[in-house]
Amino acid sequence: MSAPLPLSLATGSAGALAVAFGVGIGFGWWLERAGLGSAPKLMGQFHLTDLTVFKVMFSAIVTAMLGLFWLARFGIVDLSRVYVPETFVLPQIVGGMVFGAGMALAGLCPGTSCVAAATGRGDGLVVAGGFFAGVLVTALALPTMARFYGSGARGSLTLDAVLDVETGSLILVVVAAALAGFLVAEHVEQWKARRLAEVER
Amino acid sequence: MSARVASRAYADPYVAGVGLGLVLLASFVLAGRGLGASGAFAAAAATSVHAVAPGAVTGNAYLTEHLGAGGPLRDWLVVEILGVLVGGFVSAALAGRLALRVERGAHATIRQRLGAALAGGVLMGGGAVLARGCTSGQALTGGALLSVGAWLFIGGAFAMAYLVALATRRSWT
Numbered sequence: 001m002s003a004p005l006p007l008s009l010a011t012g013s014a015g016a017l018a019v020a021f022g023v024g025i026g027f028g029w030w031l032e033r034a035g036l037g038s039a040p041k042l043m044g045q046f047h048l049t050d051l052t053v054f055k056v057m058f059s060a061i062v063t064a065m066l067g068l069f070w071l072a073r074f075g076i077v078d079l080s081r082v083y084v085p086e087t088f089v090l091p092q093i094v095g096g097m098v099f100g101a102g103m104a105l106a107g108l109c110p111g112t113s114c115v116a117a118a119t120g121r122g123d124g125l126v127v128a129g130g131f132f133a134g135v136l137v138t139a140l141a142l143p144t145m146a147r148f149y150g151s152g153a154r155g156s157l158t159l160d161a162v163l164d165v166e167t168g169s170l171i172l173v174v175v176a177a178a179l180a181g182f183l184v185a186e187h188v189e190q191w192k193a194r195r196l197a198e199v200e201r
Numbered sequence: 202m203s204a205r206v207a208s209r210a211y212a213d214p215y216v217a218g219v220g221l222g223l224v225l226l227a228s229f230v231l232a233g234r235g236l237g238a239s240g241a242f243a244a245a246a247a248t249s250v251h252a253v254a255p256g257a258v259t260g261n262a263y264l265t266e267h268l269g270a271g272g273p274l275r276d277w278l279v280v281e282i283l284g285v286l287v288g289g290f291v292s293a294a295l296a297g298r299l300a301l302r303v304e305r306g307a308h309a310t311i312r313q314r315l316g317a318a319l320a321g322g323v324l325m326g327g328g329a330v331l332a333r334g335c336t337s338g339q340a341l342t343g344g345a346l347l348s349v350g351a352w353l354f355i356g357g358a359f360a361m362a363y364l365v366a367l368a369t370r371r372s373w374t
Contacts, residue, residue, distance in 0.1 A: 003274065004230055004231060004232060004233030005288040008317065009244070011263050012270070012271045012275040012276075012277075012313055013232045016232060016277060017275065017277065017280045019228075019231045019232050019263045020232070020277045020278070020280040020281040020284065021280050021281065021283065021284040021287075022280055023224060023228045023231070023236065023284065024280065024282060024283060024284020024285045024286075024287070024288060025284040025285070025287055025288035025291075026220075026221075026223075026224035026227070026238075026282035026284075026288060027221070027224055027236055027284065027285050027288060027337075028284060028285035028286060028287065028288025028289035028290075028292070029220075029256060029288035029291065030217050030219070030220045030221040030224060030287065030288075031285070031288075031289060032288070032289040032296075032298070033212040033217045033220070033292055033296075033350050033371060034211060034212055034214055034217035034218070034221070034271050035211035035212075037289055037293070038265075038304055039304050039305075039318075039342065040304055040305075040373070041211075043366065043373050044307075046363055046365075046366030046367075047361055047366060047370060047373065047374060049363025052211075053216045055214035055215055055218055056215075056217050056218040056221060057218070057336075057340065057341065057344075058218065059214070059215050059217075059218025059221075059222060060218045060219070060221040060222035060225060060248075060340065060341060060345075061344045061345045062222065063218065063219045063221075063223060063225075063226065063233075064222045064223075064225040064226045064229065064345040064347075065345040065347070066223070067223070067226040068226060068229050068230075068345065068346075069202040070298065071226075071230065074206065074290065075224040076230075076231055077229070080299025082229050082233050082234070082346070083233060083234045083235075084346045084348050085263045085333065085334060085338065085339060085341070085342065085343040085346070085348050085350060085351055086333070086348075086350065087349045087350030087353075088350060089349075089350070089353065091331045091332060091333070092331075092333070092339070092350040092351075092353045092357070093353050093356075093357045094331060094357070095327075095328045095329065095331030095333075095354065095357070096328065096332050096339075096353060096354035096356065096357025096358040096361075097256050097328070097357040097358065097360070097361040098325075098327050098328035098329070098361075099324070099325050099326055099327075099328025099329055099332060099335060099336075099354070099357075099358050100357060100358030100359060100360065100361030100362040100365070101321075101324055101328075101330060101361045101362070101365045102320070102321040102322065102323070102324025102325035102326075102327075103250075103321065103325055103336070103358060103362050103363075104321070104361070104362040104363075104364075104365035104369065105317045105318075105320050105321030105324065105365060105369065106317065106322050106324075106325060107317075107318070107321070108318075109238070109305075109325065109335060109336040109337075109338070110239050110242065110325060110329065110335045110337070111236075111238035111321035111335070111336060111337045112336075113241040113286070113322065114238065114282055114285050114286055114289065115285065115286075115289035116304075117286075118285075118286040118287075118289040118290040118293075119289055119290060119293040119298060119299055119300075120293075120299050120300050120301045120302060121302060121304055122275075122301070122302065122303040122315070123303050123304050123305065123314055123315060123318045124318075124323025126315050126318040126319050126322065127269070127318045127319075127321060127322040128242075128322065129319070129322065130238075130318065130319040130320065130322020130323045130325075130326065131242055131322040131323070131325050131326045132242050132245060132246060132325035132326065132331075133321075133322070133323055133326060134322060134324060134325060134326015134327045134329075134330075135239065135242045135243055135246045135327070135329060135330055136246040136249065136250070136326070137323075137327070138326060138327040138330040138331070139243065139246055139247070139250075139261065139264055139267075139330055140221050140250070140257065140261070140264075142261065142262075142263045142330065143260065143261060143262075149331065152372050154349065154350070156348070157348070157349045157350070158346065158347045158348060158349065159348075159349055159352060160269065160347060163244075167347075169298070170205065170347065171347075174347075182215075184301075185267075190260065190332075191255065195221065
């Protein structure tokens with residue numbers, strides 16, 4: 001029998017919920033360890049002083065991507081049973097832009113706002129409350145923009161299918177781009193630190 | 202520094218990233234799905250609307266989809282987010298990083314900071330509904346699965362975040 005375990009079939013089963021809780025603990029643990037429950041640290045990404053967000057996000061993406069690819073290659077995971085989020089072109093570009101504007105104002109994202117709130121940060125609690133309100137109001141208004149919400153539906157579309165390349169080749173490119181990105185990130189941080197030191201002097 | 206127990210430094214970002222990636226991988230393998238955050242808020246919103254005005258859920262495909270059959274406490278993402286709260290709390294407690302405070306930029310008052318936090322949260326809520334996910338469900342999970350929509354979301358979100366951060370940088374630095 002290959003993974004994912006049939007737990008996913010029985011949504012709401014005790015086993016599936018135990019996995020959810022355990023995965024959540026690990027998720028919250030690593031976000032806090034990285035310092036991503038702190039808005040000033042997160043904002044460092046956008047002021048180019050501390051690129052932790054980029055480093056954490058892309059090492060996580062590369063780790064999970066490589067792990068899943070090789071587990072599938074060895075027949076341990078059946079990829080057809082892993083849910084790939086569906087693509088809706090325009091709603092995801094526009095939604096992403098609205099989300100990004102909010103993220104820069106909030107200094108946190110929904111997941112990190114939960115960590116911020118759990119670690120005693122009042123600003124995190126307010127971000128989480130605002131996020132709940134935003135989801136609620138937009139969800140209620142959704143029937144009035146049903147056409148836009150459903151536009152550009154492409155199903156579970158992946159980049160390798162669109163570019164018509166081997167999955168393995170694309171993964172190699174993504175890994176190389178991430179490694180190059182890490183090098184650039186280290187240089188940008190050093191450059192920014194030198195500039196700030198010069199201004200102080 | 203202060204008389205309190207000195208808090209320990211954060212982990213190396215690459216170590217934390219690989220750790221987070223392994224948690225995401227475990228989720229794919231054990232549950233057949235990735236991480237999420239906004240879905241839990243959507244389930245809470247659907248439950249709230251259902252409690253006040255059940256009719257508003259029936260006519261709304263989004264809310265119906267997020268109103269779980271067995272209530273929010275049997276919803277995968279709600280339970281996962283409860284785990285996030287516990288994991289974040291335990292990690293901070295062990296590192297001496299628990300403290301009641303409002304974190305803000307050097308040039309922002311508490312009132313300004315909380316106003317921006319509220320506005321930012323509301324905007325993210327709108328964006329996450331339209332995009333069908335946030336930095337967890339789209340960027341991290343969809344990104345690792347090479348989903349086209351997830352990478353469009355990443356591009357749109359970071360482009361706008363840099364623009365807004367540029368315009369508001371005075372309150373932080």
